[in-house]
Amino acid sequence: MQFEIEMDELDKKLNTAFDGKVVRKDLLHRIKKGTNVPTFVLEFLLARYCASNEPAEIQAGMEAVLATLDENYVRPDEANAAQSRVATKGKHKFIDKVHVRYVEKDKRHWAALENFGSQKVAIAEKFYRDIDRLLEGGIWAEVVIAHNDIDEDKYAFYVEDLRPIQLKRFNFESYCEGRKDFTRDDWLDVILRSVGLEPMKLTPRVKLHFIARLAPLVEANFNFVELGPRGTGKSYFFSEFSPYSTLISGGQATKATLFYNNARGKIGLVGFWDTVAFDEVGGIKVKDPDTIQIMKDYMANGRFSRGAEIIANASMAFIGNIDQSIEQIVRSSEHDLFLPLPPQFDLAVMDRFACYLPGWEMPKNSSAYLTGRFGLITDYLAEAFHYQLKHNNRYEEVSSRLKLGNAVEGRDEKGIKKTVCAFLKILHPGAPASDKEFHEYAEYAIECRRRVKEQMNKRKPDDEFALIDLSYFDASGEEKVVHCPETRGISATLEPSRRRLSGGDDSSSFASVSLPKELTRSVHEESVAVENSISEIEEQHYTISYGDTGHTYESILGPYLTKATEIVIEDPYIRAPHQIANFVRFCETAVKCPTLRNIQLITSYDEKTDLALLNEKIDELKQSLLEIDVVLTVTLNEVLHDREIRLDNGWTVKIGRGLDFYQKPDSWFTIGANDYSLRRCLETKVDIFRTSR
Known part of the structure; x- marks a missing residue:
């Protein structure tokens, strides 16, 4: 394996000005291909063992890095072996991503290691008190896990030591002093080499595009959007470059996750990260109009109100794919370059974007663009950006x-x-x-x-x-x-024609691109539709016959949940495991209503009820509901007999058998075992009627 390279002038200047803070990027590329460890973690190890250009030292350093990964990095399929190693040896050091969460039923915090595979690792307060990001999103760290031999304790492992994989000290004055030795063009090339790219293979314009990708990492409350083809590395800078950035990959974006969780009284991601990036932005589901409104407020001035005014610095980056031809889109009178954004992103959201990077001009990922030269250690550069986001205002x-x-x-x-x-x-x-x-x-x-x-x-x-x-x-x-x-x-x-995208003459639109018909349906239009749907639903009284299929909690309750903020469910039979599972499915239906904040369950028990099991499962459900800002309260009443679901929007739903109106399947490997719309039902009456609000 060839480790020696002939340093060019930029390499020499960089090694002189930033001695001990540079690394050969080709070494990173060699290791990176065999692991999914983030770049800043790998370079943390390379800086420790390979801060040299001497072939023999690099050879020994590479072997040390690979040995460290082999000894300390756990792959997800090796979790059981890693736990066994700790139990056998008593303790072991791992490189892993560590999360900490508070579990209400235990009245304590637990650490979870992603690849180690345990969700209940005991952790001392000093760790999560001093490192906030353990509680929101987690951090990569060198963590010593020890085995707990005390039988009375309800955990097998605990964190003995934890050291974040990031620079312990950063001196901004020293960073600026080193920068003085470079021209602007030289420094531009240094930045690009530091993120792994070879600037000699990029045009001046594309170089500026890559610098713009870094903007959300260095400027507070910077709203950035990049839309373009797949395979151009859009998400890399936000997922692997900086330990101060977090990437949300698709899924549902909630105000509890992003901004503030009222149930927990805790700020969301914007309070813990420099950059919150949304990958595959077109797939984001925003069901609560409040989320969009809070997002608008935050994007406008870095603050929002959720009972109290919250101020944060996190930038927001929205990245996604455009599958259509850019030339066709710009020549169409019907469609625009915001085509991939979700329909909830109205003009008010778009108007808050400071920068739209033309992702279609970026080169596809290729080893041909990777540098084999020296660059600043990724973590060092990330610290420089983090410092400037917090302390350096150039406005x-x-x-x-x-x-x-x-x-x-x-x-x-x-x-x-x-x-x-x-x-x-x-x-x-x-x-x-x-x-x-x-x-x-x-x-x-x-x-x-x-x-x-x-x-x-x-x-x-x-x-x-x-x-x-x-x-x-x-x-x-x-x-x-x-x-x-x-x-x-x-x-x-x-000079666009003045009409809405959903109507008018289609003569100049392009036929080769499949596009959504209701692209510009606004939140206001959706709210009007909601109001109309409320007035259209009616009381219902019907019987589900024995053996019927097609009945689910969503088909029965769904239309009546609109604008409900609280649900009270009285059902004496939420005791056995399958009945608790039914209640979980009911909650899954209920939380699809974006306005819902509280669920109250009133149930009963008898001498056969396993209260320990009931409490354990209900506590797990409470915990998961809190994560989406919904509070579950449970009251036990041993003389309860009635079955009723009351919504605070004025509707009451009575199901004769309560939630337990399904037949047990003949086998768990038959149709209907998992999809309840295909599950046969027991006979029961359903009465849905409006009461006073």
């Missing part, structure tokens, strides 16, 4: 140097200036840029904001966003209008 500097044209409105100005701030922090951390460099960043920032405004203007049926010719004044005082390359001269985008 006044930008405001004093940048004069914008009359077409630039309030949110345009804020977005443009914040993008320029990010470029200055990344490329000029301790000194101002030259006029030429400054205006290069300004022009790029204006283009990225204009891309946002052009698409909003195309989507809006009036002239609210018609001022798209954004401009700035250069050093000579000349006004320069900035254009987006993909739409220059395209009248369908620059």
Whole structure:
């Protein structure tokens, strides 16, 4: 294996200016192919063992890194062997991602290690008190797990020691001092090599695109969107580059997770991370209109109200795929470049984007673009970005140097200036840029904001966003209008017809692309539809016959849940395991109502009831409901006989047999065993009627 390389001038300057803080990136690529450990974790080990350019030292260092991974990194399929090793040896050090959660029924915190496979590892308060992010999202760490030999304790393992895999100390002044030895273009190449790319293979424009990808990591409350083809590495910077960034991959985005969990009285992800990134943004499900409203408030000024005013610094990055031809979209009179965003992302959300990076211009992932040269240790650069996000405000500097044209409105100005701030922090951390460099960043920032405004203007049926010719004044005082390359001269985008996307003449739309019919249905339209549906549903009284199929909690209750915030369910038979499972399914139906906040269960027990089992399972359900901001309270009443479900929106549902109206399947490997819409029912009456609200 060849370890020796001939250092170029940039390598030599970097090793001199940042001695001990650089690493050969080709070494990372060699190790990375065989493991799913994040880049900053691998480079943490490489910096420890391979901070040299001597082939013999690198050879020994690589062997040490591989031995450390072999000894301390647990793969998910090796969890049982790892637990056995701790039980046999008494303790062992692992490299793993550690989460800590508070379990209400135990009245204590438990650690969970992702690959070690245990969800109940005891952990001392000093660890999660000093490291907040253990409680939100978790961190990668070197963690010593010890075996607990005390039989009376209800846990097998505990955390003896924990050290986050990140720099213990960072000196910003030293970082800025090292930067002085480089020209702007040299430093730009250093940044790109530090993230693993070879700048000599990239055009100047693509280099700026990669710098823009880093902007949410260095500028507080920066709203960023990148849409483009698959396979261009959009999520890498947010999932592996920085320990201060978290990536949400699809699924449902809730206000409890993102912003504030009222049930727990705890701030969400925006309070613990520098950047919250949404991968595959088109697949995000936002069912509660409140989530979108809070997101708008937060994206506008970094604050929101949930009983108390909350202020946070986290930037938001939205990344997703465009499967259609960009040329066809911009030439269409019907569709725009915000096509992949979920329909809940209305114009007010889009208007808060500071920067739309044209992902279609980014190269596909390829080893041809990877560097084999030296770069800053990823964790060191991430610490520099984290420090600047928290402590380095360049907004006044930008405001004093940048004069914008009359077409630039309030949110345009804020977005443009914040993008320029990010470029200055990344490329000029301790000194101002030259006029030429400054205006290069300004022009790029204006283009990225204009891309946002052009698409909003195309989507809006009036002239609210018609001022798209954004401009700035250069050093000579000349006004320069900035254009987006993909739409220059395209009248369908620059001079859109004034009608809604869902109607009108389709003659200029493209036929080769399959597009949703209700792309622009707004939250307001949805709320009108909800109001109409409430007035249309009626009381029902019917019998489910023995052997019937097609009846589920959702088909019976679903239409009546609208706008309910509290559900009270009285059912004496939530005792046996299958009855508790029925109640879980009922809760799964109930929480699909976005306004729901409380579920009250009133049930009973007898001498055969296993109260320990009942309490254990109900506590697990309580815990999972709290994670989505729903509070479950349970009252036991041994003389309860009635069965009734009361909703605080005025509806009452009575099912004669309560929730337990399904027949037991003949076998757990027959149709209907898992899909309850195919499960045969017992005979029961159903009465749904309105009471006073």
